Amino acid sequence: MAPQQEEDRFLAAYDPRAFDPIAVTVDVVALTLREGALHVLLVRRGAPPFEGAWALPGGFVRAGRESLGEAAARELAEETGLDAADGLGRVHLEQLGSYGRPERDPRMHVVSVAHLAFAPDLPDARAGSDAAAAAWISVVELEPGWQPDAADPRPNEQGRRSGAHGGGPGRRPEGPELAFDHAGILADGLDRARSKIEYTPLATAFLGEEFTISELRAVYEAVWGATLHAGNFHRKVLSVPGFVESTGGTATHGSVRGGPRARLYRAGDARLLHPALLRPDREETVR
Amino acid sequence: MAPQQEEDRFLAAYDPRAFDPIAVTVDVVALTLREGALHVLLVRRGAPPFEGAWALPGGFVRAGRESLGEAAARELAEETGLDAADGLGRVHLEQLGSYGRPERDPRMHVVSVAHLAFAPDLPDARAGSDAAAAAWISVVELEPGWQPDAADPRPNEQGRRSGAHGGGPGRRPEGPELAFDHAGILADGLDRARSKIEYTPLATAFLGEEFTISELRAVYEAVWGATLHAGNFHRKVLSVPGFVESTGGTATHGSVRGGPRARLYRAGDARLLHPALLRPDREETVR
């Protein structure tokens, strides 16, 4: 090790404040279903940099006063209008990953700890204190080159962006540009969400307390952007132990377009789905 | 939002330095195989707090000068003696997660971005500048209540610690105590490693350029702590597209205890295993 590095480390071990500071923020990729489509919570920035641009909700972690998860829950509550008593307890919140390229914020070195949230359909967002607006935006408008099968009959061969930390210029022909590296964080969050519902029962976090198998299937179809075989999905959900349990009840109406009244279920006690409920046709993405 | 919070946020948006600082560090859970057993790289702390205790290698991120991944690679290189030219390029390094409970470091609020590394068998570790020692320690000594099937004939019904952020007192009857919350980070890293080799070909990162199917099976057995059916494993590895590709060569010797010379393979071009190579008997851990 070079002498300069060694001295840096010596100082750091005793007084980290001798260094230039690094700011720590949390950002939240909050997903929900509205009218059958996947939406993400965004805020419009009210101050530079990126003033006027859409961004993920987030903010600085309060030093010495909160953990990362608490900070994320606080930021999410500020934009959704929910608090712990209100219904944030029904929201799934997990850590997604941290983003710390030195140049990702023009002001200073900022490390952002991104989180991922799954929420049932919530009321319209309200802007927090430092945002000009907050809204649920359909992810279809934000993801270039990605369309749900069901919503777009054109075949789409180009596939999705592969890894994390992508995001070169000129790859976003439609939808608003996101501030900072938030487009990459959103892409990572969507990747994680699409994987997570394969191995966990968290798709139920997008629904209310009671739901039908068809509503659960609609969650998978919206998140994956693929249509699923209704009969096979039904068989699979009921065969995985602990995924759902029957309430004994029945929906009060049939579907809008007809059909019998479906039975109602609630989330079961499984934390992992075994065997998993895998996405169809994943061979292409394997290499 | 309370007025005080609002003012905090206003200030933070323009000058984060007005806050108490949060330090950002990286820690690395570096895993390797030595003599058929899974080992993790630890350093012995040379300064308080936790002076003399074992800890994960890590250190402060250099503000404005490096990304999180670069910082983790640097810290790993300092303890392993490898650099980019040397062989660190053959090490798999990924982000594991961030840990930011305010009280996790008694000195100040420190957010640590943990990373996970898979390395082929490396030479003995050397202590970095601020460590009193560095060594590869068998994880069997560090994980209470967990023993490989193959190494321990006693049945073990109690199962592993379930979630992250565990680590209450009195649960570690053997092995050294780790500093800070590093026991929890290590547990999360082992969880991640055990999952990761199910869905990715990263088990090959523990091996040299060329390897036999049996050596690959030994990796799975060491990481999972379970014995696998040799015939089924062989069939599975060769049937998953892109997992391994034949070199055409053959091992120069048979195994130490006899048997024919095995054929040699190298890692294929797949980034995901499809279908996955799932751990046996996971039903217990599902709820």
Added chain:
DNA sequence: TCGAGTTCTTCTCACATTGAGTAATTCTCT
């Protein structure tokens, strides 16, 4: 009110994958 169309739920069948066991062959060690 009736009929068309849709949905919910359950089957059936073909096919792929897995777990368990067997066996031929080749090598090391004593």
Added chain:
DNA sequence: AGAGAATTACTCAATGTGAGAAGAACTCGA
């Protein structure tokens, strides 16, 4: 040379999946 073990390739049964079909229940419009 013989015992023991590893490599590799089989077989067979059990399980899970994709695709399709079908009956019953329901909504909507004629």
